[in-house]
Each structure stands twice: as C-alpha cells, then as structure tokens.
Amino acid sequence: MIVLKIGGSVITKKDRPMTVDEENIMRISEEIRDSRVHPIILVHGGGSFGHPIAKKHGLPDQTAPKQYSTGFSETHNAMVMLNNIIIDSLTSKGIPCLSVTPSSFIITKNGRIKNTNFEIIRRLFDYNLTPVLYGDVVIDSLKGLSVLSGDQIAAKLAIEMKADRLIFGVDVDGVYTLDPKLLEGDLIETLSIKMLEDELKIGEATTTDVTGGMLGKLKEAKKAAELGIMVHIINASKKNVLYKALKGEPVRGTILKK
Amino acid sequence: MIVLKIGGSVITKKDRPMTVDEENIMRISEEIRDSRVHPIILVHGGGSFGHPIAKKHGLPDQTAPKQYSTGFSETHNAMVMLNNIIIDSLTSKGIPCLSVTPSSFIITKNGRIKNTNFEIIRRLFDYNLTPVLYGDVVIDSLKGLSVLSGDQIAAKLAIEMKADRLIFGVDVDGVYTLDPKLLEGDLIETLSIKMLEDELKIGEATTTDVTGGMLGKLKEAKKAAELGIMVHIINASKKNVLYKALKGEPVRGTILKK
Numbered sequence: 075m076i077v078l079k080i081g082g083s084v085i086t087k088k089d090r091p092m093t094v095d096e097e098n099i100m101r102i103s104e105e106i107r108d109s110r111v112h113p114i115i116l117v118h119g120g121g122s123f124g125h126p127i128a129k130k131h132g133l134p135d136q137t138a139p140k141q142y143s144t145g146f147s148e149t150h151n152a153m154v155m156l157n158n159i160i161i162d163s164l165t166s167k168g169i170p171c172l173s174v175t176p177s178s179f180i181i182t183k184n185g186r187i188k189n190t191n192f193e194i195i196r197r198l199f200d201y202n203l204t205p206v207l208y209g210d211v212v213i214d215s216l217k218g219l220s221v222l223s224g225d226q227i228a229a230k231l232a233i234e235m236k237a238d239r240l241i242f243g244v245d246v247d248g249v250y251t252l253d254p255k256l257l258e259g260d261l262i263e264t265l266s267i268k269m270l271e272d273e274l275k276i277g278e279a280t281t282t283d284v285t286g287g288m289l290g291k292l293k294e295a296k297k298a299a300e301l302g303i304m305v306h307i308i309n310a311s312k313k314n315v316l317y318k319a320l321k322g323e324p325v326r327g328t329i330l331k332k
Numbered sequence: 333m334i335v336l337k338i339g340g341s342v343i344t345k346k347d348r349p350m351t352v353d354e355e356n357i358m359r360i361s362e363e364i365r366d367s368r369v370h371p372i373i374l375v376h377g378g379g380s381f382g383h384p385i386a387k388k389h390g391l392p393d394q395t396a397p398k399q400y401s402t403g404f405s406e407t408h409n410a411m412v413m414l415n416n417i418i419i420d421s422l423t424s425k426g427i428p429c430l431s432v433t434p435s436s437f438i439i440t441k442n443g444r445i446k447n448t449n450f451e452i453i454r455r456l457f458d459y460n461l462t463p464v465l466y467g468d469v470v471i472d473s474l475k476g477l478s479v480l481s482g483d484q485i486a487a488k489l490a491i492e493m494k495a496d497r498l499i500f501g502v503d504v505d506g507v508y509t510l511d512p513k514l515l516e517g518d519l520i521e522t523l524s525i526k527m528l529e530d531e532l533k534i535g536e537a538t539t540t541d542v543t544g545g546m547l548g549k550l551k552e553a554k555k556a557a558e559l560g561i562m563v564h565i566i567n568a569s570k571k572n573v574l575y576k577a578l579k580g581e582p583v584r585g586t587i588l589k590k
Contacts, residue, residue, distance in 0.1 A: 219459070
C-alpha cells in the first residue's frame, strides 16, 4: 500500500491566491491512474488555497485561541474547494475516490494527531475507493485549534496503515545539500536517518540546508522511515516522475532509509 | 441547545435533479441568524441532490454490496455540493459555521449509528461555530455501505448532545391524520408517543396516514422524544415559521411529547 502526499506547490499556483494548477492536477490524476497501483491513499496540501487564508486570519502554524473561528471556517472552506477540484479530476480520469475530511474525525493534541480511528479509510479499500485527505484546520485538545499539515497526515497514515511506501510529490527533485531554489546544490539521493538527524540540526539552526517546507516534511517522514517504511521524495511537477515512482521504477529523487 | 434538521424538500426543488431552492436557503439562513439561538446544530437532507443519484446507482435505502463504489462517491459528492451551497449561504448571512462530514466519522451497523464520537461537534461550540451535517452515504460494519438519513443523524445528535429541542423543518405544516399532499386531513398539533406508536402501526400497514418520509422522520423523532427531548415538526417552507419555532414562540406544527 502506498501513501502519496502531493504538495500544495504542485497542484496550485503558489504566487496566485486560490488558483489551481489545472494542468498538473490533470497530469497527476492520469499518472496515478496509469500506474494502476492499488491501494493508494492520497493526501494533498493547501498551497495557495490554505496558507494565505490561514495567514490572513493570523492563524499560527500550530494553535489558535478562540477568536479564530472565522479563520477556522474560511481556511477549511478553501481547502474543501481545492479538494473538490482534485476529486473531480480523479473522477474524470476514472479513479474511484472518496474525500475524507480531516477536521471531521481528527483531533490533535498540541498539534500532533493522537489516537485517531482510521477504520473508515481502511474500509474504503474494500470498495476500491481511493481515500483523499488534505491539510486542514482541526480541533486541538490542548490549544483549541491547530493547522494540521498534509505531511503529518500522510506520515501518520503510512504508519497506522502499515504502508509499504510513503511518497512525497513536491516541486523540486528531492532533498538538496542547499536549497535548490536558491543555490545550485547537490541532490541527496539516499538519505539515512542518521544523516537526516544531522541535516535537521543544521536546518533548525540556520534553515539554509533544508527549507522550511522541506524541513517539516523530513521531520514527518523520519517517523515513518524509522519504522521501516520507504520514504521517497520526488518531483511531481515533472512529467512521468510520479508515474515511475508509483510503479517502483528508478527515478531521480531522495530516498529516506532506516 | 437545539438540533435543527432541514428537509431536502425545503432546500432543493424536488422535481428538478441537482437544483437548489436558493430563495428558501437564503431565507432559512436569515431566520436562523435572526433567531439568535445558540448553540445550534444544523443537519440537512439531500432532496434532489441525494436521492436521485443514489437511486440511479441502485443504492438501496439501507445497505449495498461492493459494486456500489461509484454510487457511494457520486452520491457523497452531490451532497458535498449541496452542503457547500448551504455553508456559503449561512456564511454570507454572518453565521460562523463548519461543515462536518458524516461519512468521514460515522460508521453504521446495519444502518444504525453506533458508538460515534461527537467530541469534535461539541468542541466547535467553543468557537461559536455552528456544525453543519447532512444525510450521507457511510460505511456500514455489517452490510458494507449504508444510506444514512439526515433524520437519523439529527435524532442521534439530539440524544447524544442532550439537546433541549429537536426541530424538523419540512415542507408541510406537521403530521396530519392523512397525507396533507393527497387529501385534506387534520393537523395533529400534539402527538404523544402512545399516539405515535399507533400511527406508526397504521403507517407500516397502509402508508396512508403518514407518508414514507414523515414515517421515517417520526420513527427517529420517537427515540429522542422518549428521552424527554421536545420534538417539533414545522413548515420551514413558510416564511417566519422556523424563526418563531427557534425563538420558542407558538407556531403551527406538530409537537411530539413523551
């Protein structure tokens, strides 16, 4: 079983609020369909749907006090809009799927998913349905509200559902020794947890080696990798990379290994 | 606390598939806002969004085997579409609300909701958010799939959340001794559980005294009424009736009492 997280930067135009990248969404839907991999759980990020709206309302990364109710509903509604477009695209390409709403069944504790029941997601496989989840705003038992990243959901699902692989489809080729968007760095093709721990230390200290987004992703990915799940970070913005990764064919990217 | 179920026949045009009654939706949103009742849980039916699509796929009332996956997703997606319109309307009228997806957190057993966790709904009140649920297709632990009515959700919520009142907003004035759409009958203004049990017997035998829809509603309502929750069946298609009912003002309708 594969858990596939598609980054918000791949499916939306990051510089234009509430704008999808329709071409990428359609192509990714086709690549998932053509790979014929099953079962698969899809989780997508928010990109220009989630983040700007959360930010507009001053929603911090993790938690928020009671006055953030409008931010809660507006951010969630924007994510539902984006999710509807993804669901429509998958359906139009012949992939039977069902949206599963994180804020309707996940409560976090201090920003982390605890004791969540994934029974419904498990049951959807019996119907050949691909569950589709997304980064969302959720109730937090300690802090009230919490912005829950698709990365955390994907890693948690991979662990709880005992996935074989966890694939992060992003808009860069993988993990670089330096941020690939800023400077020419070297792609790290295989990253051990030991190496990652060192990277994370550097990242936390300077945030130059791994960018914020990638750093968060790697922190989540590490938890799955420690349990023996193969984590693959690939470029889903480039044609056929996701297709090949899903098929298990060799592809440029970073593999995180225990 | 009030649980308000709005029938699909009020918010959609029953004779036209996938068509909302925008005027009713806007008016009902205004009446809820103007009543200033809080907290309130809103549950809506499917009307011409849910039923025709479920039926097209041969989805039976209660359960369905594995081949119904397309029916599952299509019916759910239609309900999400309708729910988005309701959420937009409530939001535009200044009611902070959050959609809660039944299929994402409810599993039924032989068509009935069991041991469901309503913690998230409870927590939404802390944020002054009105939870909005709807009739949906859900996973059933015995039969695979189940069409879960908004009526059952509303009654279950009223019971679990210890609601003061459960209001069913429908497109007739209440419970009649004969189906009011077919023949001129007498409105039953106060219905005791004992009377209801006799009505249900007649209903099951002949389905003339209470129509299918009303019969199902009364079966669910009975469970709440038995626990002392006041159940009110009123005409939400008529202006200001819902507003008055929410305010607790006397209004034409049927009150179901223990």
